[in-house]
Amino acid sequence: MTAARTQPAPAGPAVDVRDVSRTFRLGSTEVHAVRHASLEVTRGEFLAIVGRSGSGKTTLLNIIAGLDQPDSGQVFLEGHEISRYGDRELTELRRHTVGFVFQSFGLLPLLSAAENVELALRIAGAGVRERGERTRELLELVGLTPRSNHRPYELSGGEQQRVAVARALANSPKIVIADEPTGELDSTTGAQIFQLLREVSAQGVTVITATHDPFVIEHVDRVLEMSDGEMLPEGQGVVVAQSGRARSGPAARERAQTSPPGSPARP
Ligand SMILES: Nc1ncnc2c1ncn2[C@@H]1O[C@H](COP(=O)(O)OP(=O)(O)OP(=O)(O)O)[C@@H](O)[C@H]1O
């Protein structure tokens, strides 16, 4: 739809966060929500950011999605430095490059499932015919064609989140940011939403999610932990240590690969 999307993807990471800090000031109190955080995410990677409540996950995701700006540091999406963007460029970024999925779905209550998806396309300037076709395609993708005309209150939580995923994908974003997308769902429904995001990342879309969900932590490509606003080195952190990743993460897989055939992987 946009010229940018038809150009070849630039070399380098899809997301490059360099030494980003964000402080909130409430009266005389300062909250250092994100402190000197850095990370790189490769194209098509599915990354989970974990950490205790208040550790800065949402703040960092909002900065990566262009919903908020850092006080210092740089953020590059697909090679473009969005931390230098003004309001107009940030609006364009949110319309065309990034899709956002919220914990509480964030659908407009008076619009049907199809209208919620179509609105994202309308805002991005797609024509009537394209909007209709793409909306049908997206609802098919998330398995909600029979619910197209239902309003959010006529849908289950999992179905609402599927509409939200369809909406986030409406403008073929290169990056999807999902802040606790399974947080309000039961484990089976949460696993289905995870699977949907997994398929999105398999198509080459970079997916970054903040999560407390053990299933998601176990099955993403990589997990990074935040603690007190800081991004810990890969493999470190209490949530990572408590999860199965400590046993089945990249280091464990490497050990398994270097073991001679037939020998059991060391614990
Ligand atoms: N707009 C704001 N104004 C002031 N303080 C804020 C604001 N947003 C977040 N904070 C504070 O910044 C810190 C980080 O919050 P953030 O929402 O990023 O945490 P989180 O890791 O997403 O937590 P959770 O797992 O509970 O969602 C918290 O101490 C929070 O109270």
Ligand SMILES: [Mg+2]
């Ligand atoms: Mg949060």
